[in-house]
Amino acid sequence: xxxxxxxxxxxxxxxxxxxxxxxxxxxxxxxxxxxxxxxxxxxxxxxxxxxxxxxxxxxxxxxxxxxxxxxxxxxxxxxxxxxxxxxxxxxxxxxxxxxxxxxxxxxxxxxxxxxxxxxxxxxxxxxxxxxxxxxxxxxxxxxxxxxxxxxxxxxxxxxxxxxxxxxxxxxxxxxxxxxxxxxxxxxxxxxxxxxxxxxxxxxxxxxxxxxxxxxxxxxxxxxxxxxxxxxxxxxxxxxxxxxxxxxxxxxxxxxxxxxxxxxxxxxxxxxxxxxxxxxxxxxxxxxxxxxxxxxxxxxxxxxxxxxxxxxxxxxxxxxxxxxxxxxxxxxxxxxxxxxxxxxxxxxxxxxxxxxxxxxxxxxxxxxxxxxxxxxxxxxxxxxxxxxxxxxxxxxxxxxxxxxxxxxxxxxxxxxxxxxxxxxxxxxxxxxxxxxxxxxxxxxxxxxxxxxxxxxxxxxxxxxxxxxxxxxxxxxxxxxxxxxxxxxxxxxxxxxxxxxxxxxxxxxxxxxxxxxxxxxxxxxxxxxxxxxxxxxxxxxxxxxxxxxxxxxxxxxxxxxxxxxxxxxxxxxxxxxxxxxxxxxxxxxxxxxxxxxxxxxxxxxxxxxxxxxxxxxxxxxxxxxxxxxxxxxxxxxxxxxxxxxxxxxxxxxxxxxxxxxxxxxxxxxxxxxxxxxxxxxxxxxxxxxxxxxxxxxxxxxxxxxxxxxxxxxxxxxxxxxxxxxxxxxxxxxxxxxxxxxxxxxxxxxxxxxxxxxxxxxxxxxxxxxxxxxxxxxxxxxxxxxxxxxxxxxxxxxxxxxxxxxxxxxxxxxxxxxxxxxxxxxxxxxxxxxx
Numbered sequence: 001x002x003x004x005x006x007x008x009x010x011x012x013x014x015x016x017x018x019x020x021x022x023x024x025x026x027x028x029x030x031x032x033x034x035x036x037x038x039x040x041x042x043x044x045x046x047x048x049x050x051x052x053x054x055x056x057x058x059x060x061x062x063x064x065x066x067x068x069x070x071x072x073x074x075x076x077x078x079x080x081x082x083x084x085x086x087x088x089x090x091x092x093x094x095x096x097x098x099x100x101x102x103x104x105x106x107x108x109x110x111x112x113x114x115x116x117x118x119x120x121x122x123x124x125x126x127x128x129x130x131x132x133x134x135x136x137x138x139x140x141x142x143x144x145x146x147x148x149x150x151x152x153x154x155x156x157x158x159x160x161x162x163x164x165x166x167x168x169x170x171x172x173x174x175x176x177x178x179x180x181x182x183x184x185x186x187x188x189x190x191x192x193x194x195x196x197x198x199x200x201x202x203x204x205x206x207x208x209x210x211x212x213x214x215x216x217x218x219x220x221x222x223x224x225x226x227x228x229x230x231x232x233x234x235x236x237x238x239x240x241x242x243x244x245x246x247x248x249x250x251x252x253x254x255x256x257x258x259x260x261x262x263x264x265x266x267x268x269x270x271x272x273x274x275x276x277x278x279x280x281x282x283x284x285x286x287x288x289x290x291x292x293x294x295x296x297x298x299x300x301x302x303x304x305x306x307x308x309x310x311x312x313x314x315x316x317x318x319x320x321x322x323x324x325x326x327x328x329x330x331x332x333x334x335x336x337x338x339x340x341x342x343x344x345x346x347x348x349x350x351x352x353x354x355x356x357x358x359x360x361x362x363x364x365x366x367x368x369x370x371x372x373x374x375x376x377x378x379x380x381x382x383x384x385x386x387x388x389x390x391x392x393x394x395x396x397x398x399x400x401x402x403x404x405x406x407x408x409x410x411x412x413x414x415x416x417x418x419x420x421x422x423x424x425x426x427x428x429x430x431x432x433x434x435x436x437x438x439x440x441x442x443x444x445x446x447x448x449x450x451x452x453x454x455x456x457x458x459x460x461x462x463x464x465x466x467x468x469x470x471x472x473x474x475x476x477x478x479x480x481x482x483x484x485x486x487x488x489x490x491x492x493x494x495x496x497x498x499x500x501x502x503x504x505x506x507x508x509x510x511x512x513x514x515x516x517x518x519x520x521x522x523x524x525x526x527x528x529x530x531x532x533x534x535x536x537x538x539x540x541x542x543x544x545x546x547x548x549x550x551x552x553x554x555x556x557x558x559x560x561x562x563x564x565x566x567x568x569x570x571x572x573x574x575x576x577x578x579x580x581x582x583x584x585x586x587x588x589x590x591x592x593x594x595x596x597x598x599x600x601x602x603x604x605x606x607x608x609x610x611x612x613x614x615x616x617x618x619x620x621x622x623x624x625x626x627x628x629x630x631x632x633x634x635x636x637x638x639x640x641x642x643x644x645x646x647x648x649x650x651x652x653x654x655x656x657x658x659x660x661x662x663x664x665x666x667x668x669x670x671x672x673x674x675x676x677x678x679x680x681x682x683x684x685x686x687x688x689x690x691x692x693x694x695x696x697x698x699x700x701x702x703x704x705x706x707x708x709x710x711x712x713x714x715x716x717x718x719x720x721x722x723x724x725x726x727x728x729x730x731x732x733x734x735x736x737x738x739x740x741x742x743x744x745x746x747x748x749x750x751x752x753x754x755x756x757x758x759x760x761x762x763x764x765x766x767x768x769x770x771x772x773x774x775x776x777x778x779x780x781x782x783x784x785x786x787x788x789x790x791x792x793x794x795x796x797x798x799x800x801x802x803x804x805x806x807x808x809x810x811x812x813x814x815x816x817x818x819x820x821x822x823x824x825x826x827x828x829x830x831x832x
Contacts, residue, residue, distance in 0.1 A: 027071055030061040030089050032154050042069025042098065048077055049084075053162025054107075056081040059154060061090035063115065065098035067124050073111070076104040082131065083165075085141055087151035088115035097122030102129045108214065110258060114138060114151045116171065118223070121186040121231065127211050132218035132238075132258030137183055138168035142249070165259075168222060168250045170266075183223025183244065183270060186211065186231025190277025191307060194339045198416070198444065200349055200377050201309055204283065206232055213238060215288050218258030222250060225270040226297070228278035228306070237289030237314065240280045244270035244297035263296055269326050272297040274306045277335050282319070283311040290352055292319020300325040300361075302342045302370070305335025310355055312348035318355035318383070321346050325361035331370035334398045341398070341406070343371035346383050354383035354422065362390045364428075366437070369398030372411045376419035376447065384422040384450070385413055392428040392456075394437035397471060408471060410438035415447035415483060423450040423486070431456045433501070435465035438474045443483035443511065451486040451514075452477050459490065462498040463530050472534070473501040479511035479551075487514040487554070493522045497538065497569065500530025507542040507551045515554035515582070516540050523562040526569040526597075539572035539600075540582050549577035553609065557585040565597035565625075572600040573609040581609025581638065589616045591644075593625035593653070600628050603635040615644035621653035621687075628656040629665045637665030637691065637699055644670075649677035649687040656683065657691040657699050664691040664699030671705065679703070 027044040029035040035058045038045040044065070049058040056078050063086070065071045073084055084102070088094055094115045102109045108130030113119065116137050127133055140150040147161040148169065193204035206212065210232025213219050219233055220241035233240055239257045243250060248266035252259045272295060274280070282291020290312030300323060302308065312318035321344050323329055334341045348354040357374050364387060366372065376382035394409050401407035415421035421443050431454065433439060443449040454475070463473045479485035488505045495518060497503060505514035518524065518538065529535040540554040553575045563586060565571055573582040581603040591613065593599065601609030611629050613619065619642065621627070629638030637659040647669065649655070655677065657665030667689060676687045679701050683690055691699030 026062060026064040026066055026069070028060060028062045030059050030154055032089075033057045033059040035059055042066045044069070044071045046071060046073050050160050051078045051081060052160045054080070054082040055160070055162055056084045057149060057160050058084060058086040060086065060088050062092050063088045063113070064092075064095040065100060065125075067097040067122065069098035071098070071100050072103050073101070073109075074103045075109065079104060079106045081105070081109065082107045083110045083112070085112045085149050085165075086114065087149060087154075088113075088117070089151055089154040091117050093118040093120060095120045095122065096125045098124060099126045099128060101127070105130065107131075108217075110134070110217075112136070112141060112165070114141060114149070116151050119184045121184075121211060123188045123230070125186075125211060126208060127213060130214055132220070133211070133213060134218070134220045134222070134259065135184060136168055136221070137170075137223040138250070139171045140169045141165050142167040142169055164254060165252050167252050170224075170245050170247055170249065183225035183227070184221045185227045185229060186221070186233065186278070188230040188232050188278070190230040190305075190335075191232060191279040191340070193279070193307060193309075195307065195341055195343060195345065195371070200347060200375070201283075201307070201311055201345055204281065204309075206234055206279075210234060210279070215284055215286050216257055218255075218260070220259060220261060222261070223270070226272045228274045228280070230276035231278050233280045235282050235291060236286065237284035237291045238282055239291065239319070240282060240293045242272055242280065242295045242297070244272045246270045261294065261296070269296065269298040271299040272301070274300075274302045274308070276304050276306070277340060278306040279309070281307070281309040281311070283309060284313055287313045287315075287350065289314050289316055290318020290348070290355060292355060293321045295323045295325075297325055298327045299330075300328070301330040301332070302344070303330070303332050304342065305333065305340035306342050307340060308344045310346045312352045312354055312380075313350045315351045317353040318346065318348060320355045320358055320383075322358045323361070327361070328363040328365065329359060329361045330365050330367070331372065332365070332367045334369045334401060338398065338401045338403075338406070341369050341371045343373060345371070345373045345375070347373065347375040347377065348380050348382065348419070349377045351378060351380055353380045356383040356422070357385045359387045359389065364389045364392045366394045366409045366411065367396055368409065369396075369401060369407050370409050373414070374422045375412070375414045375416065376421065377416045379418045381420045382413060382415055382422035382450070385411060385424045387426045387428070389427075390429045392426065392430065393432045393434065394439060395432070396435040396437060396465065397467065408436045408438050410440065412438070413441040413450045415443040415445060415449060417445050417447055419447045421447060421450040421486070424452045426454045426456070428455075429457045431459045433461045433473045433475055436463065436467070436471035436473055439476075440474060441477045441486050443479050443481050443485065445481040446483050447481075448483045448511075449477055449479055449486040449514070452488045454489070455491045457493050459492045459495045460498075461496070461501040461503060463500040463536070464498060466530075472530070474504075476502060476504045476506065477514045478504070478506045478508060479513070480508045482510040484512040485514040485554075488516045490518045490520075492518075492520050495520050495524045497526045497536040499528045499536065500534045501536050503538045505540045505554050507549065507553070508545055509547075510544075510549050510551055512551045512579075513540050513542055513554045513582075515556070517557045518559070520558075520560035522560070523564070524558065524560045525564045526571060527564070527566050529568040536569040537572065539570070539574060539584075541572065541574040542577045542579055543574070544577050550579045551575075551577055552579040553582040555582040555585065559587045561589045563588045563590070564592045564594075565599065566592070566594040568596045570598045570600060572598070572602070574600065575603045575609070578605045583610045583612065585612045585614075587614045590618045591615050591620070593621045593627075595623045595625070597625045598628065599626075600630070601638045601640075602628065602630045603632070603638070605633045605635045609638045611638065611640045613642045613644065615642070617645060619644040619647045621649045623651045624653060626654040626656060628654070628658070630656055631659040631662050631665070634661045635659065636662035637693070639665045640667045642669045642671070645672045647671045647674045647677065649675070652685055652687060653677070654683060654688045654690070656688070658683075659693040659696055659699075661695045662693065663697045664693040666699045667691050667701045669703045671703070674703065674705070
């Protein structure tokens with residue numbers, strides 16, 4: 001509604017002025033620059049002016065060209081000039097619905113048309129000049145020597161200048177006659193091009209319609225507001241500049257194509273509306289150059305199948321499509337016949353590389369089948385897509401479009417030949433891909449695909465709201481040909497997938513799939529399904545839609561504190577062809593699977609994929625969830641490695657590395673505690689860990705419990721306890737002459753808590769004695785035992801003898817009571 005109101009106010013105000021002008025002379029001189037206007041019906045011949053070097057100055061009180069009429073700048077008297085500066089000072093809108101041309105010049109001549117009151121180019125407006133064209137509602141043109149050719153102050157300066165223009169100065173209210181500020185409008189019936197996601201832009205035949213320049217020149221429109229309402233702009237191999245500025249100045253920089261604009265001193269911008277199949281194109285049928293397009297404004301809107309196109313047909317690298325919108329960029333909708341989407345397209349069909357698409361805006365919205373395409377249809381590489389924004393939304397589809405692929409809103413970098421596709425780089429705070437929207441890099445032939453790199457604070461990919469059929473909200477790299485897919489790398493705080501949405505790197509035909517890496521500093525949530533065959537997923541896969549593919553799947557690596565997979569969603573690496581499945585690496589604190597969720601590394605015939613889970617805290621599987629590295633057909637099961645302090649499997653949740661004809665995979669689990677899950681030779685209705693093969697060799701399952709053993713470090717005590725009373729000496733042998741001498745405390749404190757200090761004796765401080773020797777050599781670590789003196793050996797006299805049974809002689813003594821050991825005592829013995 002706002003866009004419609006804007007166009008109504010802009011065009012109705014300008015057209016009202018134009019209708020009034022039809023009743024008066026359309027092209028008239030204001031007498032300040034020696035300009036002569038010779039009318040002939042609706043045709044006006046303009047002569048003389050003031051010539052300064054290569055510059056020619058004209059000044060008009062009114063400048064409008066009626067339908068079928070012309071305004072001809074005849075340079076018969078000034079053939080050597082290269083630039084015409086013309087201003088309109090009378091306060092009336094310039095309505096151009098006829099031809100503006102230059103005659104009798106020795107050089108390609110560029111033309112500046114300056115009218116602060118506004119300019120309307122009707123559907124029949126045409127340009128036939130040899131150089132560049134700048135139509136502007138600026139107040140003045142600023143030159144290198146400081147001179148200003150002013151349209152609001154027509155007082156003739158004493159001398160005009162021969163220096164080059166360096167800028168355009170805007171007042172506080174360009175186009176002041178209309179409210180709001182009138183600017184520049186270009187009207188027309190729209191382009192007739194056809195545009196699909198797999199076809200180069202074709203059918204673009206302008207004939208003589210619209211504002212067209214000679215190849216390699218600049219077509220610039222700068223006003224308070226700019227509207228292309230079905231209008232057509234063509235600068236083959238040159239530069240198109242669309243700028244909406246409400247105050248400040250614009251720098252004019254000389255380039256081979258004419259003039260490039262920059263906005264270092266612009267204080268505020270207006271809106272740019274491109275509607276009703278409007279066109280800005282630098283397609284060059286002569287094949288001299290690719291051209292470039294730059295758009296600068298506050299709110300930029302591209303709608304109704306309107307097209308911004310750079311198509312390279314040369315052997316040189318094309319220029320960029322650069323859009324800088326200080327508030328928002330909207331790319332919305334399709335043409336009524338669905339043959340063209342509202343779009344930005346930079347493509348090459350020749351030996352020269354495609355240019356880039358560069359977008360800088362706080363808010364980007366692509367909706368209802370809008371496109372951003374960068375493509376190569378040749379051996380030359382495609383260009384890149386670079387987006388820098390705060391809020392980015394790729395949403396929905398074009399309701400009623402019969403083609404599901406062309407209907408979805410999308411950002412695509414693609415290769416349709418041998419050239420490598422370009423990359424997509426997105427930097428944003430919040431990225432939303434909704435209701436079937438796509439962001440993808442894809443090769444469709446033998447050329448390799450580009451990478452997709454996304455840096456965002458939050459990413460939401462949801463399929464909710466998408467219609468039935470082949471509509472999936474998607475962030476991916478994928479190959480539909482023999483070329484390899486690129487890699488997908490995501491850095492974000494949170495990533496959320498819902499309702500059958502997909503984040504993937506995959507192969508559909510013959511090329512290898514790329515790898516997928518996700519770093520989420522807070523969490524990843526993968527939830528739900530679109531239907532039973534289409535779950536939400538993160539993964540890399542080879543899924544050939546026809547024939548036999550030996551392509552390999554890439555790796556999937558996920559780094560995040562929390563990974564939640566629920567309600568049938570899955571995270572995987574997969575190969576349904578003859579190639580290898582990749583490796584799935586998950587590094588997380590907590591991994592939760594619930595309600596039929598899965599983690600999978602599977603293959604149909606090749607080597608099974610591997611799953612490596614490194615979890616700091618917890619693995620929790622509930623309600624029929626599972627982790628598998630299964631292989632179908634002749635494929636071997638993959639390996640599963642899990643390292644988690646706690647592993648819980650409940651309600652028929654399983655860990656599987658099974659195979660059919662091939663070898664079962666290996667499962668290695670390191671944990672401090674595993675709850676619910678048990679090893680079983682085959683799947684049951686319980687919580688299983690299995691690595692079986694239906695017709696081949698089963699794999700192995702190894703579970704290492706690495707919890708703390710409470711008995712570790714304890715010493716085994718002896719079973720037989722010895723009575724300690726038998727280890728104590730009860731007395732001192734009197735024959736040993738033992739004694740006990742007390743010599744005082746020395747360095748021993750009176751109690752264990754008293755600090756050992758020095759003493760003062762007779763006025764002298766006496767320190768305690770310290771033994772500074774190394775006593776380690778004297779220390780023994782052997783068992784301490786009580787030492788008892790040996791009893792003196794007593795001699796016994798024999799009294800008889802006899803021979804024993806063995807024939808040996810034995811001496812015999814009479815029994816004596818003196819053999820009894822006297823008891824040990826500490827009593828003093830009498831002096832001898």
